[in-house]
Amino acid sequence: MNTKWKLLLLIAFALFLMWIMHRSQIKKDLQKMNFCWDQETGEPQLSDWFNPKKRPDVITTTNWLAPVIWEGTYNRPVLEKYYKRLNITIGLAVICVPGKFSNQSLADFIQSANKHFLFGYNVVFYFLLDVFSTLPPIALGPLRTFKVFLMVKSDIGKDFYFIYMNNLFDYIITHIQYEVNFLFVMNANQVFKDDFGVETLGKSVAQLSAWWYFKDGDTFPYERRLKSAAFIPFEEGDFYYHSAIFGGTVEEVLNLIREYQKGAIQDIKNQLSSTYEHHLNKYLFIKKPTKLLSPEYNWDPSFRTPPQIKCVKIAWQSKNV
Template sequence: MRSKRKLLLLTSLVSWLWLVQRYLRNHQAQELGLSDWFDPRKRPDVVTTTGWLAPIIWEGTFNRRALRDHYARRNLTVGLAVFAAGRAAAGHLEPFLRSAKKHFMTGYRAVFYIMVDDPHRLPDLEPGPLQTFKALPLAQDRGWHDLDLVRMRQLGELVADHVWGEVDFLFSAAADQVFQGDFGVETLGSSVAQLHAWWWFRAARDFPYERRPRSAACIPSGHGDFFYDGALVGGTPLRVLHLVEECLKGVLQDMKHGLNSTYESHLNKYFFLHKPATLLSPEYGWDAVLHPPAQVRYVKVLRHPKAAW
């Protein structure tokens, strides 16, 4: 009887492994090679590829038709989580959602996770075709003083409690932004980082990394790749959850040592250690107080100046 059970278990294990192998083969066969849709030579005026060969997405570097043909064959759903509390909910959430309805993943299924502290502040908007709105309460967290850290913590809870099985990719965005152009599947990747508009055109030695050796977010002088913007992160749910867990682990470690470190410092340390698969150029996160230089041909996401909050 025992040997029969072992045989059944072995048979089940072999069948399971075969199914996994088959899935991986099919998945890999369906994958689109980078050179099939991305051509860095189209933009010789900017850096388009990282030292670890990840693409930096600028207007003109990607083939929309190749991407559209590829993703049309896949059962794709993309999530967008937006966190809005207090004045952000009152002043920024409605224009954010109106613009996202128009420009975010047009033609694909999209789930908008709208995290608000007061449900009465939700704008009276209906989702567009292929879109779903999910309003979720934004819990009060008195133990954290940095609103960005609160957003990161609740992003982890959102992924664990709601996102699994619902979306293939997830973006998390601050509400003080407006989509101005197509934010499409060229932005997808297992781990997606947004390059910071303020620091893109400056020397790496000037980046405001955390330099205190005792901090978990420390990037020593002479090291670092880019400076990333915390207003937008993305990737697969699993990679987003890993980012949240590692950043919060670093924050808690710093708190134990009496260090007050920022969310953006820990985000940059994370991407220094775990290189992103896709980098979005400053076109996807331009600051409204800056005049776009010639290299920024098409501002796709515009961030409100902080003075206007």
């Protein structure tokens, strides 16, 4: 009996060891599979798609290590592979300043955006209008749709941008945040000339001003009045950003609008009036953007085009049409 029991115990122990080894191997295989999966589905590193050395003629990286996107610096297919798998949706809120655009200019913006803005991805255009009749007929391609919201006037300020941003903030909270992964806010008086692709997506995306990029920082038209919430001293500041384009995650757009509202209300109480663009620059001075778009993404064709501008993505209509 003792011999049989010993034999049974040895067999049981051997089977137990085999089970442990098999289980360990399965665990290693699963870990290896998970590692490969993470490697394949994880967001590409900056070095995977962005090469600042391709453009030694311009600033391609900020001192806080954010990329500045110029033609030739990015590898769009690498980002396409990642974002296509995620099936993302991008929102575009269109700013139509009364008296500064016509139905034709808005129609040109929509038509060009339909062709070039994040082509191949789900896109929702958001129009905030005081009168629905100002919207021209819209014909959009596949994966594109639009929504129209009615703007409600503010009891606090009469500035158009203040009213617009108040309304946009409310609509983001109630509707937009549940519909999109990224959101851009753009002025309507510009026309897309080339593809505005996934290289523009990021947490906080700011547009460098074509008017001021090639000038000295001391000349930047920041808000210089000390009592204004948008105040930036002469000896400080990084870049001058154009308010025609801002984007990022929904949370980041909400943060920007929230700070702009606070600053604008503070200025009103102090009997001051500063522009939305000034407040935008103050916000981006304090909270640095994670990605900057070069002047190629918003170039004014009325300027002499310097050699640094290789491909105009969007043409700014400085003269209203």
